[in-house]
Amino acid sequence: MSDPVARLDAFLAALAAAGISASRPARDECQAATFPWPARTLAIVRPATSAEAAHVVTIAGQTGQPLHPLSRGRNWGLGSRLPVVDAAILDLSRLDAILDIDMANGTAWIEPGVTFAQLQARLKAEGLRYHLPSFGGPIDASVLANALERGDGAGPMGDRHAGLFDLDIALSTGERIRTGHRRLGPGIAAELHGRPAGPLIEGLFSQSSLGVVLSGRVALNPTLDHAGALLVEIETEAAFDLALAVLRRLVESGVLNAYDVAIWNRAKRLSSLLRGRDALAPALQGAAGWGLSLIVAGDHRELFDARVAVIRRSFAGLASSIDTMEDRTDSGERLETFLTGFSHGGNLASLYAAKPGPIEEPLDPDRDGCGFLWLCPVLPFSGAALREVEALLAEAVGERPFFAALGAQAVSGRALHGYVSLAWDRADSMADDAALALYRQVAAALAARGYRAFRLGHPGLREAQAEASYDAVLRRLARALDPAGVMAPGRSVPAERDDA
Ligand SMILES: Cc1cc2nc3c(=O)[nH]c(=O)nc-3n(C[C@H](O)[C@H](O)[C@H](O)COP(=O)(O)OP(=O)(O)OC[C@H]3O[C@@H](n4cnc5c(N)ncnc54)[C@H](O)[C@@H]3O)c2cc1C
Structure with a gap:
C-alpha cells in the first residue's frame, strides 16, 4: 500500500x-x-x-x-x-x-x-x-x-x-x-x-x-567496599598532553579501567554545573584548561590507597590541583553517588547553556526550546587530539551565539568516545538553520581528520x-x-x- x-x-x-x-x-x-x-x-x-x-x-x-x-x-x-x-x-x-x-x-x-x-x-x-x-x-x-x-x-x-x-x-x-x-x-x-x-x-x-x-x-x-573519585585539573597545553600520556599508561597497566576515565574541557564542566546562559557567561570569562574525573574502587583498603597514591604521584607536577572524593561520611556511612550507580541527571543543565533565565523545573528541553545536538566522534587517546577538536570548535563557532563543549570517555587504552555538544536558543528564529549548518561543518571537519562517529543523531544519519x-x-x-x-x-x- x-x-x-x-x-x-x-x-x-x-x-x-x-x-x-x-x-x-x-x-x-x-x-x-x-x-x-x-x-x-x-x-x-x-x-x-x-x-x-x-x-x-x-x-x-x-x-x-x-x-x-x-x-x-x-x-x-x-x-x-x-x-x-x-x-x-x-x-x-x-x-x-x-x-x-x-x-x-x-x-x-x-x-x-x-x-x-x-x-x-x-x-x-x-x-x-x-x-x-x-x-x-x-x-x-x-x-x-x-x-x-x-x-x-x-x-x-x-x-x-x-x-x-x-x-x-x-x-x-x-x-x-x-x-x-x-x-x-x-x-x-x-x-x-x-x-x-x-x-x-x-x-x-x-x-x-x-x-x-x-x-x-x-x-x-x-x-566494592571502597570507592572514590580523583578530580585532576590541568591548566597548560603542554601539561595536558603529558597528562594524557600518563593517563593512557595508567589504563594500559590496569591501575584504572578505561571506563573509569572521563575528560572535560572547561566549557563542558561549567555548563553541567551552572544552569543557563546568564549564570554561565561570567564563569566562562577567561576559563581554559581541562579536568579529568577518575574513578577508583577496591575491596581492599591497601589496594585502594595504593591506587590513589599511584595516580596522585603520576600527575604531580602536571596538575594544578588534585582533589580526592570518597563516598563515605566520617562515620563510615555510604553516600549515594555516581560511584555506586546513582546517576543524578545534573548534566541536563548543559542543554540550557544558551538559554536566558528563568528556567523552570522540571527541565524539558523540547518544551523549553533548547537547541542541542550531539556529535560523537571516536578520538585517539591523546591530548593533542582533544585540543585539536576544541580549537576546531572554537573556530567553527567564532563569535556566534552558539555554545560548544567537549567531553570524552575512555573506552580502551587507545580510543576515547568524544562528546561534542552544540547548544543554542531556539527562540532565536535565525539560529536553527545556522546550527544545522554548523553541525554539518563540524561533522565534516571531524571526518576529514579521521574522527568518525560511534553514534549518530538524526541529522548525521542522512549523510552516513x-x-x-x-x-x-x-x-x-x-x-x-x-x-x-x-x-x-x-x-x-x-x-x-x-x-x-
Ligand atoms: C546531558 C546529557 C548527558 C548524557 N550522557 C550520556 C552518557 O553519559 N552516556 C550515554 O550513553 N548517553 C548519554 N546521554 C544520551 C542519552 O541519555 C541516551 O541517548 C538516552 O538513553 C536515550 O533516551 P531513552 O533511553 O529514553 O531512549 P529512546 O529515546 O527511547 O530510544 C533511543 C533510540 O533507541 C531506539 N530504541 C529505543 N528502544 C528500543 C527498543 N526497545 N527496540 C529497538 N529500538 C529501540 C529508538 O528508536 C531511538 O532511536 C546523555 C544525554 C544528555 C542529554
Missing part, C-alpha cells in the same frame, strides 16, 4: 480489531526535538504487554506502516521523540517490569520501559551488592535503550552493550527471536553467559531498531554512507529481518545511491 493515509488507516483499523488502542498525537506530543526536523509522528501506540507490543510490530509489517520504537524517548540531542521519517510511534514505556534480579551473579533482566532511577532503586532495596553503571544522561531514560544504543557508563561495566545479552526481539515478519541461550530452552546458561555457540546477531539490533527489543539482560557492576558493497549487504540483511521495510526507516539502512 503506497498511499500513506490509507496505510495509516489500515494500521489503526487492524490495531482496533486486535483490541489495541492507538491515538493521533496531540499538537505538541512527540512533535518537537532540540533541533529542527521535518518528520511527523502519525500515531502513538502504548502497548501494555510485550505480547501486545509484538503484535503491533506484526501489524506494522502487514500494513506497511513505518514504525519508530521508543523506550522512554529521552533522546535529547540525537532525535528526542521524533522518528527519522514520518512514522507511527511505538511507545514502550508501559513495559517497565524488572523481570528478574540476580544478586548472586550481578545481572538484571528488564523490559524497555525500566529507567535508570527505577533499576538503581531496586538494586538499592536488594542491598546494592551490584549496581548499575551510572551515566550523565536523564535518570528517567531507559537502561535497555541506552545499552542498545551502545551507551557509556561509569566503571568497569561501562560498555553497556558489551554487558547486554539474551535479547527478546519482535520482528515485523511476526517472528519473535531470542538471541541468548534461552533460544535453546530453559537453563542456567541464559542468566550467566551471553554467547551461545554460533554467530552473534545482537549487533544487528544495536543502533538499528530493525527489530523491537522487548527485554534483555544487563550486567551490573560489583559494589559506507562503501557501496557494505551498504548493499546491510540493505540485504535489513530486508531479511524486516522485508516490509517498516522498522524505523532511515535509521540504519542507508538510502539507495546512484553508484550502488
Whole structure:
C-alpha cells in the first residue's frame, strides 16, 4: 500500500480489531526535538504487554506502516521523540517490569520501559551488592535503550552493550527471536553467559531498531567496599598532553579501567554545573584548561590507597590541583553517588547553556526550546587530539551565539568516545538553520581528520554512507529481518545511491 493515509488507516483499523488502542498525537506530543526536523509522528501506540507490543510490530509489517520504537524517548540531542521519517510511534514505556534480579551473579533482566532511577532503586532495596553503571544522561531514560544504543557508563561495566545479552526481539515478519541461550530452552546458561555457540546477531539490533527489543539482560557492576573519585585539573597545553600520556599508561597497566576515565574541557564542566546562559557567561570569562574525573574502587583498603597514591604521584607536577572524593561520611556511612550507580541527571543543565533565565523545573528541553545536538566522534587517546577538536570548535563557532563543549570517555587504552555538544536558543528564529549548518561543518571537519562517529543523531544519519558493497549487504540483511521495510526507516539502512 503506497498511499500513506490509507496505510495509516489500515494500521489503526487492524490495531482496533486486535483490541489495541492507538491515538493521533496531540499538537505538541512527540512533535518537537532540540533541533529542527521535518518528520511527523502519525500515531502513538502504548502497548501494555510485550505480547501486545509484538503484535503491533506484526501489524506494522502487514500494513506497511513505518514504525519508530521508543523506550522512554529521552533522546535529547540525537532525535528526542521524533522518528527519522514520518512514522507511527511505538511507545514502550508501559513495559517497565524488572523481570528478574540476580544478586548472586550481578545481572538484571528488564523490559524497555525500566529507567535508570527505577533499576538503581531496586538494586538499592536488594542491598546494592551490584549496581548499575551510572551515566550523565536523564535518570528517567531507559537502561535497555541506552545499552542498545551502545551507551557509556561509569566503571568497569561501562560498555553497556558489551554487558547486554539474551535479547527478546519482535520482528515485523511476526517472528519473535531470542538471541541468548534461552533460544535453546530453559537453563542456567541464559542468566550467566551471553554467547551461545554460533554467530552473534545482537549487533544487528544495536543502533538499528530493525527489530523491537522487548527485554534483555544487563550486567551490573560489583559494589566494592571502597570507592572514590580523583578530580585532576590541568591548566597548560603542554601539561595536558603529558597528562594524557600518563593517563593512557595508567589504563594500559590496569591501575584504572578505561571506563573509569572521563575528560572535560572547561566549557563542558561549567555548563553541567551552572544552569543557563546568564549564570554561565561570567564563569566562562577567561576559563581554559581541562579536568579529568577518575574513578577508583577496591575491596581492599591497601589496594585502594595504593591506587590513589599511584595516580596522585603520576600527575604531580602536571596538575594544578588534585582533589580526592570518597563516598563515605566520617562515620563510615555510604553516600549515594555516581560511584555506586546513582546517576543524578545534573548534566541536563548543559542543554540550557544558551538559554536566558528563568528556567523552570522540571527541565524539558523540547518544551523549553533548547537547541542541542550531539556529535560523537571516536578520538585517539591523546591530548593533542582533544585540543585539536576544541580549537576546531572554537573556530567553527567564532563569535556566534552558539555554545560548544567537549567531553570524552575512555573506552580502551587507545580510543576515547568524544562528546561534542552544540547548544543554542531556539527562540532565536535565525539560529536553527545556522546550527544545522554548523553541525554539518563540524561533522565534516571531524571526518576529514579521521574522527568518525560511534553514534549518530538524526541529522548525521542522512549523510552516513559506507562503501557501496557494505551498504548493499546491510540493505540485504535489513530486508531479511524486516522485508516490509517498516522498522524505523532511515535509521540504519542507508538510502539507495546512484553508484550502488
Ligand atoms: C546531558 C546529557 C548527558 C548524557 N550522557 C550520556 C552518557 O553519559 N552516556 C550515554 O550513553 N548517553 C548519554 N546521554 C544520551 C542519552 O541519555 C541516551 O541517548 C538516552 O538513553 C536515550 O533516551 P531513552 O533511553 O529514553 O531512549 P529512546 O529515546 O527511547 O530510544 C533511543 C533510540 O533507541 C531506539 N530504541 C529505543 N528502544 C528500543 C527498543 N526497545 N527496540 C529497538 N529500538 C529501540 C529508538 O528508536 C531511538 O532511536 C546523555 C544525554 C544528555 C542529554
